[in-house]
Amino acid sequence: MSNLLEGLRVIDLSQWLPGPAAGQMLADLGASVVKVEPPAGDPMRRLGPQDPDGVSAWYKLVNAGKTVLRLDLKSEEGKDRFAELLAAADVLLESYRPGTLNKLGFGAERRQALRPDLIHCALSGFGQTGPLAKRGGHDINYLALGGGLIASGTAERPVAAFPPVADHASALQAVSAILAALFRRTRSGQGASLDISLTETVLAWQAIPMTSALRGEAPQREGDxxxxxxxxxxxxxCADGGxxxxxxxxxxxxxxxxxxxxxxxxxxxxxxxxxxxxxxxxxxxxxxxxxxxxxxxxxxxxxxxxxxLLTPEEVLAHPQVQARGQVNVSGAEGGAPLVEIGFGGWVNGQPPARRTPLQEAAPAEVLAQWWRVELQ
Missing domain, CATH: 3.30.1540.10 (formyl-coa transferase, domain 3)
Known part of the structure; x- marks a missing residue:
């Protein structure tokens, strides 16, 4: 699993969950993924249970397997270092609001000049165009607009799923599109610009219920x-509340x-x-x-x-889960557990490899590593 994308170089500019989850999947498959964060870091560092080092366990889990470097893309020095990285990268993954890369000086023409065959994947809530393109939102909002909530839940009210469906589904959508674009590049040498929307990821699942609705048989909660x-x-x-x-x-x-x-x-x-x-x-x-x-x-x-329906503890102890080797429970700093759940699949009869811990580096270190990979 860990060498299927060996030699692929990915810049991950995304924050929070969908983009980082997509970047982590690429790392799980063997890509070298560098997560570029602003000087203050990804705000997800402060979301969730904090370890003694002041960094959220959630952030560590979704970014394990990557190298993190901090750049101020609003400064000239930061822009110069980022341009060097971009010229060496195969994939740029970002989750900015539409237009942000242009404001930073890395619009389509600049990216094309730096790396003509770059695969650029923009992951956003509503897409790069349309009246809601720049509106803020989160998983529950994208599910609502994409049709993923109205028929889910009890008869009395819709219920949102957990973990967040749109976040994780769009990460898979982004990875699928990136891999397809890379496959085309091997034959044509062409890069690609990918516009992946969380809302449209959910909407893509709605053909059956929407067709039913237009035929007068709209799905009803607890009715289908x-x-x-x-x-x-x-x-x-059950009798005991299970x-x-x-x-x-x-x-x-x-x-x-x-x-x-x-x-x-x-x-x-x-x-x-x-x-x-x-x-x-x-x-x-x-x-x-x-x-x-x-x-x-x-x-x-x-x-x-x-x-x-199993509790988290029961899932971890289940013989099927243990037999597949996808889960590893380790002690974080201070003794608090971390539950690392690897890529959901085996390759050549082998379970997913363990991820390396999150590590920070300087741009020069990353470039040195990337060019060595290219010259092998």
Whole structure:
């Protein structure tokens, strides 16, 4: 996993979560990622639990595997150093408001002059154009505009998901676009300018519900098969306050579940039109009659798409998670734990590699390393 993009040089100008998460994925795949921050640092350094060194654990987690250097891009010296870095880079990832790079003196013409085949990825809330291009926002706002909230939650009100969906999904979208642009560059030598929007990342998932809506069948919260309206695809509360999930969409899985819990009469009711309120109430009553551990003992080995909702501690201890080697728990400075979760995939039979700790460097150090990589 760690050498698929070996030799690729990435400048990450982004802050907070979406851009840094995208940069980290590129680093996980083997790229050399340099995170350029203003003299005061990325404001995410102060968001979340603080370690004794005054830096947020959250910031460390999402930027591990990168090299950080601080430059004042409003100063002439900072601009000169950044120009040197840009001339050596393959990818520039940034999450400024549209127009900011132009104001700093690194618009499209300057970037083209410094590195003609540069892949520039601008990650923003609403995109580089349109009436909302320069409006501020966060995950919940992009989900709202992109259609990702209205049909999620309880019948009484929409509910936002956690961790933030648009932030993480747009990081994946940015990486996908960057890799596609790099693939084209290997054949044509051409760079690319990528405009990735958090809102449009969410909107891209809405073709099915929007088509349904325009046909007079708009999804209703807890009213459709996949959002709580079907007894066979729903989250249930147990007697001890724990929760379990049932995803028995296929008839064979539903039949297996019904047989396992001694309710064969429910099998023929799977086809009832949603919302299946009567059947949902009966299944809810059943699950509420026993603690979560009872249902795990009964159903974990039944082929019915059942899974208990686990606490973070239970996830970390789960045999499947441990067997895949994606998670590593270590002690940070002062003894506070850090849960590093690596890239979600194996390559050539190997689990994701451990990330190197966040480290800071000077521009000259980065350039020396980059040119050595190029000359190998």
């Amino acid at each position: 098969v996949l959002n709580g309206g079907a007894a066979f695809y729903r989250i249930y509360r 929760f379990v999930s049932l995803g028995a969409i296929e008839p064979k899985f539903w039949a297996n579940f019904c047989s396992a819990v001694g309710r064969e009469s429910w099998i023929v009711r799977q086809g009832e039109a949603p919302p299946q309120n009567g059947l949902i109430e009966e299944v809810s009553t059943l699950f509420a009659s026993r603690p979560r551990s009872h249902w795990e003992t009964l159903l974990n080995e039944v082929d019915c798409c059942f899974q208990a």
